[in-house]
Amino acid sequence: MTQGFSFEVQATDGAARKGEITTPRGVIRTPAFMPVGTAATVKAMFVEDVRAAGADILLGNVYHLMLRPGAERIARLGGLHHFMRWPYPILTDSGGFQVMSLAKLRKLNEDGVTFQSHIDGSKHVLTPERSMEIQALLGSDIQMQFDECVRLPCSDAEAERAMRLSLRWAERSRKAFDSARGQAVFGIVQGGAVKSLRIESARALSEMDFHGLAIGGLAVGEPQEVMLEMLETVMPYLPANKPHYLMGVGTPDDIVKAVARGVDMFDCVMPTRAGRHGLAYTRFGKINLMNARHAEDSSPLDPESSCPAARNYSRAYLHHLFKAGEILGMMLLTQINVAYYQELMAGLRAAIEAKRLADFIIQTSEAWARGSQSGD
């Protein structure tokens, strides 16, 4: 293990774990939700407010950053932390997922992927070795192996081919990881919706010397039951002493169910993206502020929120800002959603510690279903 990175499980409740990842840039309290800072910014949020909302760690995207402003450029400018003024831990993805979903004219072979930038059509290559190099240039605290993620549903043969390729890339990624330039590297379990493939992937990755294991290729369009079934299938094969990261997940409901099944880390664009589109995540469930019912509602989104924006501004004002297309609406609601996700994680951690996670999940889900007094 690399010096400086460690993980400790401090409490359990059933399969759920509460713990801490320690890194030289700070502690990550788990279960943790990582706001997504795609292009070196959590969209529409000051980085100080991301911290104030309770985030211990951000996610950065290799695909976006390699294209703009470029990994070498960020390195020359002092690394991603300095560039965006976030001195706390950053996890970077490997670029694999977004090459598949965003880039044009992809050509995949054993070595890696050649593709055209969706921004300017320029040609680029990502291999396991180049992905690890980029993550090191960015100064990532937790690096991810380069993998191939297939869209669900897909044929079993396709899932198997991609899973085996990802295993070979896992070995190359682990080998290319430079412990002098990074704290930790995680492997990624693939295998589509095929249990036997997921198990094979989890087993093989567990034998490699990764600092944590991620489950990839879920939350890509499949029903929640499939995601949970795959989680339950994989979890017994993941080392208990390493963090478990469910990539790209998800809704608050996805998160509580995955935590109950032993997941320690999450990331998703949902709170930030929803915040830019007038959709609030709250203790009372989702609230669409574009809805005309809020036009004269002087109540705040949540008078007991830890987030001042949720306590202080009326729903009527937020409704007005979104109707008028005002940037301030996006700023306030992004902050509110990021804060709610962090509150939810804090609640989950406290519930695990108190061994009352089941009750917490029932109460939380009931509150979402009940909605707020305003009738949402």
Add this chain to the structure above:
Amino acid sequence: MTQGFSFEVQATDGAARKGEITTPRGVIRTPAFMPVGTAATVKAMFVEDVRAAGADILLGNVYHLMLRPGAERIARLGGLHHFMRWPYPILTDSGGFQVMSLAKLRKLNEDGVTFQSHIDGSKHVLTPERSMEIQALLGSDIQMQFDECVRLPCSDAEAERAMRLSLRWAERSRKAFDSARGQAVFGIVQGGAVKSLRIESARALSEMDFHGLAIGGLAVGEPQEVMLEMLETVMPYLPANKPHYLMGVGTPDDIVKAVARGVDMFDCVMPTRAGRHGLAYTRFGKINLMNARHAEDSSPLDPESSCPAARNYSRAYLHHLFKAGEILGMMLLTQINVAYYQELMAGLRAAIEAKRLADFIIQTSEAWARGSQSGD
């Protein structure tokens, strides 16, 4: 005079004045720059940050607010201050200028203007009486008379017709102003670029019982010399014991020259609009952050700015945010520009107090022309 509103000139330097407007919602240090909060938000800025930047007063737009969310609705929600959480003074324009520049199918007669909303095509009427009622519903601290503003250049006859109509509307506005529902109402000098008309307008308005006098219909496309010539023409006819407000102005250079000619108040969308388009106003002049020369410039916009965003973020980072179309770029640069405008006003006030305004203007203009070390 309405109780609660007063103006005091505390120092002069040539024609320039340093003073204070006192209102029940707080003191306005003059010369003052009012950030524009068109639709109940200073675009892309948290209202706390507007205050922290040094603003004593905001401007709100009757035209936008009457259309969305509606003046009666804002009144039901507790007034504009409560709605947008700005407890300090607000000046509202009368809607006249923006009906002319934004609305569709305008029909103007002696009574007022009938027009269609640029948002949804709905039909509306603005008269002096309705404008004053809307401003009272909003809870405006300083209300503006309803006027007709013509675009420059225009024929002398057209300027004269509009000026005389605006004078008749001034009388009706003053009469409709309800001192129980507002602190102050200002008249607006019109007359295009015709000196004799400007003088006639200023004289007539000075005899009405307004709490301040504005100069309207400038900064509408004419050269700066015309604006300054009109200012010099009008100023001797404005009561010295009342605030002088130059509407819709302007660049930092416009502002320092107008202050030297006796103007006390300004508003303009320039700092906020420029901030959303990658253009910074600084002690070193205008800096276009879209320019590729900033791509690897690790220096901040101004290490000595009062604005943390100007001190802490590299030009390279700001450049990246604008190239990537990130909202955070707009947020940071709007804050930087609003703060610079407020710093400039503070500098002007201190210079007037010290009777060294001429030196201050020379030094400030030289610094703009010199640019920063980064070569802008």
